[in-house]
Amino acid sequence: MLRAKISIATLGGTLSMQRTTPGAGITPALGGEALLASIPELNDLAELQVESLGLLPSASMDFEFLLSVLSWAKRQVAQGAQGVVITQGTDTLEETATFFEYLWDLDQPLVLTGAMRGADQPGADGPANVLDACRVALSEDSTKRGVLVVMNAEIHQALAVRKTHSLAMQAFASPNLGPAGMIMEHRVHFARPASARKTVPWPVRTRQKVALLEAVLAADTTLVEQLVPLGYEGLVIAGFGAGHVSEPWSTALEAIAAQMPVIVSTRCGAGSTAVATYGFKGGEIDLINKGLHMSGGLCPRKARILLWLLIGSDSAHALSTYL
Ligand SMILES: NC(=O)C[C@H](N)C(=O)O
Known part of the structure; x- marks a missing residue:
């Protein structure tokens, strides 16, 4: 046999x-x-x-x-x-x-x-x-x-x-x-049947830099502002709670999101980001209106991998179909 x-x-x-x-x-x-x-x-x-x-x-x-x-x-x-x-x-x-x-x-x-x-x-x-x-x-x-x-x-x-x-x-x-x-x-x-999967095209380049920054209490915006001059092409934020940042970060991230894809995830160990709950500046509704993407259940580290692969395969325009 x-x-x-x-x-x-x-x-x-x-x-x-x-x-x-x-x-x-x-x-x-x-x-x-x-x-x-x-x-x-x-x-x-x-x-x-x-x-x-x-x-x-x-x-x-x-x-x-x-x-x-x-x-x-x-x-x-x-x-x-x-x-x-x-x-x-x-x-x-x-x-x-x-x-x-x-x-x-x-x-x-x-x-x-x-x-x-x-x-x-x-x-x-x-x-x-x-x-x-x-x-x-x-x-x-x-x-x-x-x-x-x-x-x-x-x-x-x-x-x-x-x-x-x-x-x-x-x-x-x-x-x-x-x-x-x-x-x-x-x-x-x-315990459950296989679920639908979505793959990314094989990367055609591998030198792209995607940053992952964690939102922490009373953080300044210096690092965020340096990402463009340093040559980063994508950014993931491990946000507070359901995907939130401070007011100064909200302002700084709006400028970044005009130049590269920015994903906001949650720094909590479980749960997903919100889309339609919080209305304050730095909350998810504000960030979505500023062109940022919410990661859903994808944790910050996984969101960074996704973004790196999408940028490397010239597919970043399709980011929202993966979140
Ligand atoms: N448990 C492990 O494998 C940890 C080890 N430091 C690693 O190579 O990741």
């Missing part, structure tokens, strides 16, 4: 980290082959193709690197993989999941996972997460769901998932939607 094929790429992160010098901190050390050797159960699941594409703490990955990883993943599917699994650090997992989600135009699942404990720590969660991610990548029910994040036996949708704890094992949540499913007794269970 033909065995299902899955391809796994390792990029680094805590999942690949261990202490190489006594007394020092853990650093990325384990490549794909070493990781697989620690999970013999994987060989019972499928025929595996494994590649080490990086050994990076996830904070140091850049968009060009992610594009090369995604090209690799697409080649795997073209060569017959039923699904693709990527392991990486968890610190930026919510951002890479978003980046991949907007560019993944295939029906096969692309599943991301990581670990909260280093590979040489007691109770390391990396092997179990990789095994679960492979189960999700192999499940028929995972098709047409785009990019999924599997951590701690939960499955999350790329645009909903966030890292909500710095060190706990239960570090990932989807505050607005809840998990899309779970892995229980080795089986994949989805």
